[in-house]
Amino acid sequence: MSENANFGVIIHVYTATKQHNHTEVIAVRILHTSDLHLRTDTLERWEALELIVDKAKENLVDVLVICGDLFDSKEDATKSYERLRKIFSEAPFQTLILPGNHDETFYEDGLYLGNNVTVILSENNVFEFGDVKIIAVPFKKEHSSSKETVKVIHEANTHTSHTKPNILLFHGELIAPFYEPDDFGERGRYMPIDLSIFKSLNFQYILAGHFHTKLSILKTSDKFFIYPGSPVSITKKERGKRKVNLLEVGKEPQELEIESFYYEELEIRLSIFDEQNPVDKFIEKLKNFNTPANCSPIFKVTGHFDGAKHALSESELNSKLQAIAKNFNPKSEVEFLAKDLGRLSNNPVFEKILEKVGKINDEELNEEDKRQLIDIFINAMI
Numbered sequence: 001m002s003e004n005a006n007f008g009v010i011i012h013v014y015t016a017t018k019q020h021n022h023t024e025v026i027a028v029r030i031l032h033t034s035d036l037h038l039r040t041d042t043l044e045r046w047e048a049l050e051l052i053v054d055k056a057k058e059n060l061v062d063v064l065v066i067c068g069d070l071f072d073s074k075e076d077a078t079k080s081y082e083r084l085r086k087i088f089s090e091a092p093f094q095t096l097i098l099p100g101n102h103d104e105t106f107y108e109d110g111l112y113l114g115n116n117v118t119v120i121l122s123e124n125n126v127f128e129f130g131d132v133k134i135i136a137v138p139f140k141k142e143h144s145s146s147k148e149t150v151k152v153i154h155e156a157n158t159h160t161s162h163t164k165p166n167i168l169l170f171h172g173e174l175i176a177p178f179y180e181p182d183d184f185g186e187r188g189r190y191m192p193i194d195l196s197i198f199k200s201l202n203f204q205y206i207l208a209g210h211f212h213t214k215l216s217i218l219k220t221s222d223k224f225f226i227y228p229g230s231p232v233s234i235t236k237k238e239r240g241k242r243k244v245n246l247l248e249v250g251k252e253p254q255e256l257e258i259e260s261f262y263y264e265e266l267e268i269r270l271s272i273f274d275e276q277n278p279v280d281k282f283i284e285k286l287k288n289f290n291t292p293a294n295c296s297p298i299f300k301v302t303g304h305f306d307g308a309k310h311a312l313s314e315s316e317l318n319s320k321l322q323a324i325a326k327n328f329n330p331k332s333e334v335e336f337l338a339k340d341l342g343r344l345s346n347n348p349v350f351e352k353i354l355e356k357v358g359k360i361n362d363e364e365l366n367e368e369d370k371r372q373l374i375d376i377f378i379n380a381m382i
Contacts (some may be wrong), residue, residue, distance in 0.1 A: 174227070
């Protein structure tokens with residue numbers, strides 16, 4: 001069995017048991033992740049990798065696939081790749097590593113990363129695990145246009161089987177209106193591809209990497225396109241518990257949570273109708289939050305307050321809330337988006353508007369609708 005090979009075929013036979021004179025075939029199980037961006041100074045990312053390996057063992061997977069950007073840079077990889085050997089040394093499964101736009105040049109030296117680890121360097125590598133065919137397309141910086149990427153994907157399609165399920169491994173950017181450039185970790189064009197391309201191709205699953213924000217499963221016709229998202233928060237944009245994709249071939253992808261480091265957004269909304277001081281309201285809300293040790297909370301303070309009434313400017317309130325948040329949890333921070341409407345407090349027109357909105361029955365207009373209505377008036381008056 002080859003490791004760090006440019007081209008290779010790995011055969012993994014199904015586990016089979018006899019029951020009542022027939023053979024029961026157990027489907028191939030794959031754990032899919034990407035974009036760990038390992039660095040020498042980010043312990044939580046290495047811990048996430050160990051959690052992923054543990055999750056793979058726990059779920060008895062046949063293959064772990066890492067679809068790009070395992071390392072944050074070639075320099076980080078060169079300094080720390082030996083740590084992978086220990087992590088993968090006792091793994092009972094195969095590991096396939098696809099280079100990404102951050103670490104593609106590191107793997108060219110053919111360094112040893114551990115037992116049963118295969119790095120995919122060239123296009124159209126084909127791997128067979130039982131009755132499943134996996135075809136890999138590693139990231140190449142020269143494929144920066146959609147036209148070039150489509151050509152590579154179509155070439156990969158020529159290696160598919162018409163009798164077995166086919167899986168494509170891919171690291172690149174899916175062109176879709178519901179994805180923002182920042183969702184991919186950085187702006188730029190990295191092997192862009194449109195989801196509609198896959199409708200006519202013979203891949204049942206596309207296991208991808210490059211999208212950071214969250215695990216995302218898209219279905220087109222009878223095919224699944226899956227971004228697992230970063231399994232650990234790399235920046236503050238990756239909010240919420242982190243996940244990996246567990247795939248039992250022939251079934252729908254399954255989301256698995258892992259207990260890695262993550263940022264959690266917790267909204268605290270102020271209201272111009274609050275009699276309570278906004279500082280006191282913030283403290284009261286914190287009492288209801290119980291964040292786990294692997295979580296760094298981001299308290300998103302929104303809405304409006306009357307600075308004149310409470311003798312607080314926006315800057316003063318932000319400073320107070322930041323200090324309180326740090327005392328609550330040293331890893332926490334405040335994202336201050338609230339607006340001081342105190343400068344409008346003496347405006348008779350605005351006072352009349354607030355009075356009328358405040359009297360509206362909640363059954364006619366809920367708090368969110370009231371807030372939006374006030375926003376409309378505020379924007380018109382400022």
